[in-house]
Amino acid sequence: MDVLAVYRETGALLEGHFLLRSGRHSPRFLQSTTVLQHPAHAEAIGEAIARLFAGERVDFVVGPAMGGVVLAFVTARALGARALFSEKDGAGGMFIREGLTVRPGDRFLAVEDVVTTGGSVRRAIAAAEAKGARLVGVGAIIDRSGGQAAFGVPFRALATLEFPTYAPEACPLCAAGVPLEEV
Numbered sequence: 001m002d003v004l005a006v007y008r009e010t011g012a013l014l015e016g017h018f019l020l021r022s023g024r025h026s027p028r029f030l031q032s033t034t035v036l037q038h039p040a041h042a043e044a045i046g047e048a049i050a051r052l053f054a055g056e057r058v059d060f061v062v063g064p065a066m067g068g069v070v071l072a073f074v075t076a077r078a079l080g081a082r083a084l085f086s087e088k089d090g091a092g093g094m095f096i097r098e099g100l101t102v103r104p105g106d107r108f109l110a111v112e113d114v115v116t117t118g119g120s121v122r123r124a125i126a127a128a129e130a131k132g133a134r135l136v137g138v139g140a141i142i143d144r145s146g147g148q149a150a151f152g153v154p155f156r157a158l159a160t161l162e163f164p165t166y167a168p169e170a171c172p173l174c175a176a177g178v179p180l181e182e183v
Helices: 003-010 032-036 039-052 067-079 119-129
Strands: 013-019 025-030 060-064 082-088 107-115 134-143 155-160
Touching: 003 013, 003 032, 003 039, 003 155, 032 039, 032 067, 032 107, 032 134, 039 067, 039 134, 039 155, 060 067, 060 119, 067 082, 067 107, 067 119, 082 119, 107 119, 119 134
Parallel strands: 060 082, 060 107, 107 134, 134 155
Antiparallel strands: 013 025
């Protein structure tokens, strides 16, 4: 699957000057919700991520809300597993809502649309592990960590991209006066 072609086709590969969640700036941004709003694309992406982990027994797939909810669902569906999501807890972490089943010893796959630092998916992982589940892998649509994201389990992505990012004080786009968009 040429996932970048899907991002381009749906208008989800944006060019400009963006403030990333990490606080860094970038001239490009991947708007995964634009892709995942199309059920056919979402299902194809979920199936492709599931194939990356076909050899693993997975009881559930978890993704951080909001962006990882659809991705967890379509990946879980392809794996024949349950789909869960984690939510922000107000203290910088995440939790898994009551009513979503996590049993001690359950094996799980964590998914994220785009991994840059891995912070959001790490908090989702911590929420599942706090309930006694065991992480077997991390899947992503795009790895833009530059090979820096490590989770202690297999980390596999459908595509790897290296977009430049800049500290705000060293951003050439800021210096050039390009308006900053918060995403």
